[in-house]
Amino acid sequence: MTSSVTNYSLSHPVLRYLLNLQESAKVKGVPEDIQTQIQTCIDCIIARDDYCEDISSPASEAMGILIEETKNHPWQQAYNGGKIQYQVSPMMLSGALEGSFLKMLTGMSNAKRVLEVGLFTGCGALAMAEALPADGKVITCEIEEYVADVARKLIDQSQHGKKIDIMIGPATESLQQLAKERHQFDIIFIDANKEGYTDYYKIIMDHDMLTSEGTILIDNALHGGRTYLSTEKLLIPKCQNTDCHMMSDFNNYVYNDNRVSQVMVPIRDGVMVIRRKEAFEGQA
Numbered sequence: 001m002t003s004s005v006t007n008y009s010l011s012h013p014v015l016r017y018l019l020n021l022q023e024s025a026k027v028k029g030v031p032e033d034i035q036t037q038i039q040t041c042i043d044c045i046i047a048r049d050d051y052c053e054d055i056s057s058p059a060s061e062a063m064g065i066l067i068e069e070t071k072n073h074p075w076q077q078a079y080n081g082g083k084i085q086y087q088v089s090p091m092m093l094s095g096a097l098e099g100s101f102l103k104m105l106t107g108m109s110n111a112k113r114v115l116e117v118g119l120f121t122g123c124g125a126l127a128m129a130e131a132l133p134a135d136g137k138v139i140t141c142e143i144e145e146y147v148a149d150v151a152r153k154l155i156d157q158s159q160h161g162k163k164i165d166i167m168i169g170p171a172t173e174s175l176q177q178l179a180k181e182r183h184q185f186d187i188i189f190i191d192a193n194k195e196g197y198t199d200y201y202k203i204i205m206d207h208d209m210l211t212s213e214g215t216i217l218i219d220n221a222l223h224g225g226r227t228y229l230s231t232e233k234l235l236i237p238k239c240q241n242t243d244c245h246m247m248s249d250f251n252n253y254v255y256n257d258n259r260v261s262q263v264m265v266p267i268r269d270g271v272m273v274i275r276r277k278e279a280f281e282g283q284a
């Protein structure tokens with residue numbers, strides 16, 4: 001068990017509030033027993049996250065190495081040296097628990113073809129590839145060549161790495177190319193720049209890239225509380241209005257799209273599961 005405040009846990013607005021409260025309580029010299037109770041509240045949230053991960057089947061050895069090496073990689077150095085355009089951090093990893101969730105859903109849907117938008121170091125791509133049959137394929141999009149190279153090396157440490165093809169470049173261009181070539185996918189995991197989500201979704205749905213029984217999975221669908229809290233209540237410094245609204249705008253777009261049904265799953269920072277209406281409803 002890790003039992004420390006991780007970046008993942010900070011997507012819980014309640015935890016952000018408790019950490020603030022803990023700081024004020026210290027500064028204002030609030031009685032010890034109250035401070036202990038605040039710490040207990042923090043521990044409860046972290047213990048719940050830790051337990052979910054610990055009681056789930058462990059990640060594969062290759063996945064364990066991928067996660068560790070992502071955490072230890074000198075990302076700041078790569079950014080300072082101009083090797084990457086945007087700042088990236090290990091916080092971007094979907095991680096062991098969400099990886100297992102993706103793997104489970106991929107296996108449950110008997111998927112053969114998977115599309116991922118936003119590769120980073122390959123956690124999601126490898127998790128889904130691990131559930132595919134030997135002739136299955138994951139196509140994944142990544143804008144940063146350097147990041148894609150790091151991912152390729154990590155993914156290739158697994159025997160499932162050969163099922164993963166990486167498309168380097170802006171996801172919009174990769175998706176348009178795949179649409180033109182009439183590719184269809186059973187599972188589509190969208191986990192890249194949030195401002196692109198509506199465009200990615202539109203390209204996918206409008207070009208019939210989702211199979212009739214297929215599933216779209218949207219990561220960070222709760223966006224650290226931005227989707228359901230007002231800006232004043234977020235406790236996120238420098239939260240710009242557009243940044244705060246883009247995920248709610250996307251979620252509302254899906255909500256109003258009568259081609260699909262969806263469910264919000266509050267795992268980590270929220271995963272929205274979307275299917276065509278006909279696939280979601282049974283028959284009377």
Ligand SMILES: C[S@@+](CC[C@H](N)C(=O)[O-])C[C@H]1O[C@@H](n2cnc3c(N)ncnc32)[C@H](O)[C@@H]1O
Nearest residue numbers: 092093094118120123124142143170171192193
């Ligand atoms: C949150 S990370 C993806 C995490 C990954 N799916 C996982 O399971 O660990 C987002 C990734 O999307 C990439 N990205 C950001 N904007 C993009 C764009 N316009 N096109 C393609 N990739 C993009 C980033 O470089 C980053 O590696």
